[in-house]
Amino acid sequence: MKNGEIIAVGSEILLGQITNTNAKFISEHLAKIGINVYYHTVVGDNPNRLLNAVKVAETRADLIIFTGGLGPTKDDLTKETLANHLGVNLEYDEKALRSIENFFAKRNQPMTENNKKQALIFSGSQCLPNDTGMAPGMFLTKNNRTYILLPGPPSEMQPMFTTYAIPEILKGIENVEQIESRVLRFYGIGESKLEVELEDLIDTQTNPTIAPLAVDGEVTVRITAKHALDDERKHLLDETEEKILVRVGKYLYGYNETTIVNEMGKLLQQKNLTLAVAESLTGGLFQEEVTSIAGCSKWFKGGIVSYAPEVKINNLGVKKETIENHGVVSEECAKEMAENVRKLMDTDFGLSFTGVAGPGSLEGKEPGTVYIGVSVKNKPTKGYYVNLFGNRESVRVRSVKHGAWLVYNALREID
16 A cells, blocks of 8 residues: 545535544544545535545546544445445444444434444455444454544544554555654745755755645745654755754754744743843734743743824823824834833843734835834834735734744844
């Protein structure tokens, strides 16, 4: 087994009522054992469309995994459709049937006849027990292709797949070339610029592979290595990372699932420094991001949302003349906001955000015009202008990231 495909069965997915998290879960686990997943397919509860999806999958995959459609109702047609296609009979698995009967008996509920349908499995298949539900899964190899059927609910599918399906898959793999990925996270460089810097590495990639991706004002690079030995995979990843960082290392802030706000917090805590924030256009979004981090009270004292000009003046201490002469959307206002909030809360760092999130202009300035102030104790306060693209929410999110990046860089300069 080298190439896999996942077919999710259920009209509720196509209607947007639920998210297909099963495909993500299965793909992650297959990658770890070296099976390539090139396609995710979603098909509704229709036997003809399901059959067409199966026929297409059979042209490009030797492992096909189905999720959903194993329940007791008439629209649960996965195993019936596949049984007809493969020319195999359905038969009751006695152990699964007893488990279903016990399920209802323990709850003093009558079991309707259609619930027995859930205990049907392919003749000649390996039954995959359902430890958290009723419908068992099944594992069948036929015509040099493997078919795995799993229930749709993630609470049933996930333990069944990891406990019973994965061991069966491994039996059919002689040399397990596992896949391991490492995500490098960059800020302050655009996707096109980063790609130019890494162009020759990307063009000649084989193993590991290199994949850049831009997300909300930052760029990630996923390095993926394949090898049977853990040490060799690590060596391949380390070697490729070193080549990348020689070129764009100054923009790196972290790895995998971290965020720039989280990394900023780590540095503040390591250096035993504190932060306060004054927000205007971000309206508390920075504080929301910060306070979602466990333990942030060690380095974050608090903030002020000074959305209206009078709040900037009366509560934050911005000079009235500053706003009259320069406006609230200005570098001068941002600097006073940052410095004043630092002094008010007696912190080492003060950070501020003011600008135009949109959709309309303000003070003659276009949406995306943002000023960020950074005040550091015993140092001159600095103001930064950035021009951000996107809708209102995107400008706010990118402002938060840019502010965290400025503090992060200032922290890196402190011994």
